[in-house]
Every structure is written in structure tokens, then in C-alpha cells.
Amino acid sequence: MKTIEIRTVNVVQYINPLREGGSLPAIVKADDGFLYVLKFRGAGQGKKALIAELLGGELARALGLKIPELVFMNLDDSLSKTEPDEEIQDLLKFSVGLNLGLHFLSGAITYDPLVFEVDAMTASKVVLLDSLISNIDRTAKNTNLLHWNKELWIIDNGASFYFHHNWATWENHLTRTFPLIKDHVLLKNASHLEEASKDITDVLSQHVIRDIISKIPEEWLLEESNTLSPNEIRAAYATYLNVKLNRIHTLVKEAEDAR
Structure with missing residues (x-):
């Protein structure tokens, strides 16, 4: 069985938080022009939640189930400097580095x-x-x-x-x-x-x-x-x-x- 390589992209724009998620994920734009739901390494369960997301998602994909493309997302410290919301600002600061994103399914x-x-x-x-x-x-x-x-x-x-x-x-x-x-x-x-x-x-x-x-x-x-x-x-x-x-x-x- 041929496995799919996971791409790495860079976050270029923070668009808005998804407040229904306990870990405050967000819709962001990457340098490939696509929108993603970004899961932050600096959120409550930290990097372990990203590992679970990655493993669970790729196991599902291997079984032929539908899952949005997963990508690694680089986040630098520039976005936190322009974010007015203090809670989001802190989350961005604590999440500098490699995070995980899911391709945003518009209209889902x-x-x-x-x-x-x-x-x-x-x-x-x-x-x-x-x-x-x-x-x-x-x-x-x-x-x-x-x-x-x-x-x-x-x-x-x-x-x-x-x-x-x-x-x-x-x-x-x-x-x-x-x-x-x-x-x-x-x-x-x-x-x-x-x-x-x-x-x-x-x-x-x-x-x-x-x-x-x-x-x-x-x-x-x-x-x-x-x-x-x-x-x-x-x-x-x-x-x-x-x-x-x-x-x-x-x-x-x-x-x-x-x-």
C-alpha cells in the first residue's frame, strides 16, 4: 500500500478562531493559497493532541475513510504581534514552530x-x-x-x-x-x-x-x-x-x- 507524504506549509494569515473547539483551533491561510483548520501545539493538550490527530487521521485514511488532507504548518512569531485578542495572542506565541492543519472543507x-x-x-x-x-x-x-x-x-x-x-x-x-x-x-x-x-x-x-x-x-x-x-x-x-x-x-x- 502506497502511503501519502505529508506536506509542510507556512501560515501567512490568521483569519478567525473556531470557538466551538475546546482548544481554540483557527482558520488560517497558508503560503500555498489554501485555507486550513490549524490545531495549535500551544493549546490545552499540547503536542500530544497533535500526535493523536495525526495518527488517527492517517489510520482513517489508510482504511479508505474520508479525512481532509493533513499538513504540517510552520507558525512564526510575526502573527502574534498583530493580534489584538490577548488569549489568541498568547496561543500564537506558545505555538511558534511546527503545528498541524486540516484542509478547510468550505461549506461542510x-x-x-x-x-x-x-x-x-x-x-x-x-x-x-x-x-x-x-x-x-x-x-x-x-x-x-x-x-x-x-x-x-x-x-x-x-x-x-x-x-x-x-x-x-x-x-x-x-x-x-x-x-x-x-x-x-x-x-x-x-x-x-x-x-x-x-x-x-x-x-x-x-x-x-x-x-x-x-x-x-x-x-x-x-x-x-x-x-x-x-x-x-x-x-x-x-x-x-x-x-x-x-x-x-x-x-x-x-x-x-x-x-
């Missing part, structure tokens, strides 16, 4: 389960992927899904992989299931879980997982609070995903029981 509508239909296979793949990556943020109250060009698009995976907020205990999560799947917005439509699990395990080989993890910028793995080295952290993500994939039958059963 927030997914509403009462309005839009999703096919069973797509729903099943999304449900199982979110189980694999422990994504706690795909509920009816906050779907983190968009409807664009008559298709379902996945956004906002930053709340995934929550084990990485404490590396001292990450291995305790290896054999846990994901009971919060009962609240997943697409669970009702996910009637092809067994079939979806076979597709997922066929596609997400160790090679594909290793390649996706290799895309994490080294600087995002360097934090004083981390007890592991960058190489150890990459290995931990790989171990986590491979163990979960080997136990995907338990996630299928959990989701089926919740349905």
Missing part, C-alpha cells in the same frame, strides 16, 4: 444522525477505528464528523490515544476494551462490524502502522514530562496498535453488545 455541515444517512460498512469502520484508538469524542453531542459533497468526513481525532498522557502506565491500557463505544454516534448504523474488522486487520499491517508512526515529527515527542525517549514512544504506539488489532474480536463483541 456538521454531521447530524437525524438528517444524514451513513452506510453500514463506513459506520462499522469508524466505530472500530475509534475503539482501536480509544477516541472518546465521537458522540451525538459532539460528532466530530462532517457532511461534505454528500459524503461523511472524519475530523478531530485529538482526544484519542489518551494513554499517552501518562507514559508510566501506558501498558495497563493494552488489554483494556473501550466501554465508551456505547455512546458512539454511528454505533446504531454499524451493522457490519465483523466484516469491517477483517478489512481493518488486512489493511493495517505492521508496515503500514510503522510508516504512519514514522510521520510524527521528532520535536513533538520531546517533552520534559515524557519518561520515554522518542524511539521508545514510537515503539509504544506501534505495540499498542498491534496488540489492539490482534484483539479486535473483543472490540467487535463489545460494540455488538452495546448495539
Whole structure:
């Protein structure tokens, strides 16, 4: 399977904040002329949220799910000097360096389960992927899904992989299931879980997982609070995903029981 390289662009204009997001993402313009939703390294969950966004997004893309293009975004200190809002000014200052952006889908509508239909296979793949990556943020109250060009698009995976907020205990999560799947917005439509699990395990080989993890910028793995080295952290993500994939039958059963 051929993987997609992630481009790097420079932020040239801060347009406006998206205040519905807890981490205050923003619409920005880059030097390639396109608009992006910028996720800031200086926001609440810091670089770990960017890692979760990157891994969750690229895993979804590998599975054939729709996700806006992810790009690395360089942010310099010039934008903060012209920003009048103090909260945004501080966020820009703390986020100088490499951030993450998602291509802005102009005209996209927030997914509403009462309005839009999703096919069973797509729903099943999304449900199982979110189980694999422990994504706690795909509920009816906050779907983190968009409807664009008559298709379902996945956004906002930053709340995934929550084990990485404490590396001292990450291995305790290896054999846990994901009971919060009962609240997943697409669970009702996910009637092809067994079939979806076979597709997922066929596609997400160790090679594909290793390649996706290799895309994490080294600087995002360097934090004083981390007890592991960058190489150890990459290995931990790989171990986590491979163990979960080997136990995907338990996630299928959990989701089926919740349905």
C-alpha cells in the first residue's frame, strides 16, 4: 500500500478562531493559497493532541475513510504581534514552530444522525477505528464528523490515544476494551462490524502502522514530562496498535453488545 507524504506549509494569515473547539483551533491561510483548520501545539493538550490527530487521521485514511488532507504548518512569531485578542495572542506565541492543519472543507455541515444517512460498512469502520484508538469524542453531542459533497468526513481525532498522557502506565491500557463505544454516534448504523474488522486487520499491517508512526515529527515527542525517549514512544504506539488489532474480536463483541 502506497502511503501519502505529508506536506509542510507556512501560515501567512490568521483569519478567525473556531470557538466551538475546546482548544481554540483557527482558520488560517497558508503560503500555498489554501485555507486550513490549524490545531495549535500551544493549546490545552499540547503536542500530544497533535500526535493523536495525526495518527488517527492517517489510520482513517489508510482504511479508505474520508479525512481532509493533513499538513504540517510552520507558525512564526510575526502573527502574534498583530493580534489584538490577548488569549489568541498568547496561543500564537506558545505555538511558534511546527503545528498541524486540516484542509478547510468550505461549506461542510456538521454531521447530524437525524438528517444524514451513513452506510453500514463506513459506520462499522469508524466505530472500530475509534475503539482501536480509544477516541472518546465521537458522540451525538459532539460528532466530530462532517457532511461534505454528500459524503461523511472524519475530523478531530485529538482526544484519542489518551494513554499517552501518562507514559508510566501506558501498558495497563493494552488489554483494556473501550466501554465508551456505547455512546458512539454511528454505533446504531454499524451493522457490519465483523466484516469491517477483517478489512481493518488486512489493511493495517505492521508496515503500514510503522510508516504512519514514522510521520510524527521528532520535536513533538520531546517533552520534559515524557519518561520515554522518542524511539521508545514510537515503539509504544506501534505495540499498542498491534496488540489492539490482534484483539479486535473483543472490540467487535463489545460494540455488538452495546448495539
